[in-house]
Amino acid sequence: MTSTAPQQSILDRPFVLDLFAGPGGLDVAGHELDIPSLGIEWEKSACLTRYAAGLDTIHADVSAIRRDAFESLPPEINVLAGGPPCQTYSVAGHGAGREALEMVKKYIHRLIGDESDEAIDADLKKLTDPRTALVLEPLRYAIQATRSQTRAQRPYDVIVLEQVPTVAPVWERYAEVLTHKGLPDGTKYEVVFDVLATERYGVPQTRSRAVLIARRVGLGQPSLPSPTHRAYESKEWTRRSASAESQVHQPTLDDTGTPEADEKEKDEKPSWRSMGDVLRNSVGTHPGRPTPFLVRSNYGSSGIPGRRGVRTDQQPAATVTGRISRFVVFEHLDENIVREGARFSMNEAGMLQSFPPDYPWSGTAQAQQVGNAVPPAFGMHLLSAALGLPIPDTKTLSKPWQAATEDQRAKLRSHGCGDADACTERCPRPQDQVPPPSSRPRKKALVKQFAPRSLGP
Incomplete structure (x- = not known):
């Protein structure tokens, strides 16, 4: 309800x-x-x-x-x-x-x-x-x-x-x-x-x-x-990414093979908020992260501990826990150059939890x-x-x-x-x-x- x-x-x-x-x-x-x-x-x-x-x-x-x-x-x-x-x-x-x-x-x-x-x-x-x-x-x-x-x-x-x-x-x-x-x-x-x-x-x-x-x-x-x-669906994200890379402009299919459900959902609600939406622009003391980035979390992907989950700045973050400081951030400078960037600050980690910028995290x-x-x-x-x-x-x-x-x-x-x-x-x-x-x-x-x-x- x-x-x-x-x-x-x-x-x-x-x-x-x-x-x-x-x-x-x-x-x-x-x-x-x-x-x-x-x-x-x-x-x-x-x-x-x-x-x-x-x-x-x-x-x-x-x-x-x-x-x-x-x-x-x-x-x-x-x-x-x-x-x-x-x-x-x-x-x-x-x-x-x-x-x-x-x-x-x-x-x-x-x-x-x-x-x-x-x-x-x-x-x-x-x-x-x-x-x-x-x-x-x-x-x-x-x-x-x-x-x-x-x-x-x-x-x-x-x-x-x-x-x-x-x-x-x-x-x-x-x-x-x-x-x-x-x-x-x-x-x-x-x-x-x-x-x-x-x-x-x-x-x-x-x-x-x-x-x-x-x-x-x-x-x-x-x-x-x-x-x-809208809910974040990894299958949908994969389809969208593949479509963008191939530049094929065709309707996105849902799991049943029909485009109607996806299109109706898109019309009713905006997409989930991404890490880039929150962190891209400078606000308060946050300098902003305008460069596209990738995040490798400290969690296993698909239930496999050895396979670390990776998401881009266009996706929502993985669940933010006490291990957020271990997430590795890579800056995607261009299609051929990716370098390790600064890890999330506590201010940024808080923003990914939807706390306001400059929330005064204190103590240990x-x-x-x-x-x-x-x-x-x-x-x-x-x-x-x-x-x-x-x-x-x-x-x-x-x-x-x-x-x-x-x-x-x-x-x-x-x-x-x-x-x-x-x-x-x-x-x-x-x-x-x-x-x-x-x-x-x-x-x-x-x-x-x-x-x-x-x-x-």
Whole structure:
């Protein structure tokens, strides 16, 4: 189901609580939509980026805030959003989360039942990787909101979740519980979920995300965001390239051998955004990359690890992850000369994630911050669909980001860490969430494909 968004939000004053907020992808989306947000993030460098960007932040463990400081959160928050850490579920990870998927789905029903938090926490501590349990936190926050005295036991109106495709079965179980059984206080939601391709929403990379949008019953049936761009199809790209090289001007055939489907799609939507669209021209401190280029990613092509994927500046980037700094860039000077050029800067890597130019990446592990973030353009579409807003204009993200002043940064850090210039005892220690080492070999994950679905009570 796609969006037929009205012109006004379903909420009078939407206010987003962003769990696992990272460097700010969803908060940047909220900023562009004029929606306030508060992010909770445990990783210090990501918080430094957020403070420099002027984003309201709490430097804390999401689980600890829920257990010990939930009543301190602003009671006017009415939208819960989150993208729990994906490493244990990701195809690129060791797979502890995938092995625990069935166990995690059982915990969802235990949370809705009568078991105590203490009993559930005790069992969750037995998981091989503690990050696996974090996918349950959005549900635990939704339940906690109905018990909060500060909120007068008022549930969240809207829930927006996103993760890697391998977490789709968890979102499916979320949907079943939220629509049929409801939260322990009886609150039920209407839910849609699916795996979406971000290049169809103006993000200049191919990246699939499992998303869930839920609205409290009475606020209207939610819908998935309407795609604004065509999907990237490698077969189509190959055909187009071959046609251009041979200079044969014939209709492009689709997989069934007929040109009508391709032509209809072209008429309805513009093509996906390419790396060249985003990086070619100078903007802010970005000098531009006017010379055609090729990119060799750090990933295997067609499932073959030894065959590195190569794309041109006329294609979207491969999925941007923490390995983006390893992508090799070759400048195509002319048909006979190709030379290795400068690799992507963090500013450019952020732009390929649809962050505004000059976003103030700070601290260490900046490539990992970029790769872990929600693409802001995709976030704008998710929030707009969740709140019933019109399709957003993501072109606003092409303008350079205005970083916070030093006074603004100090004030934000005082609120988030307890001190204007340093972390304090209330801030989490990085070693508290580092998973134990694993010597198990990686296994190929099977990603279940979901047809778009809508579930209601």
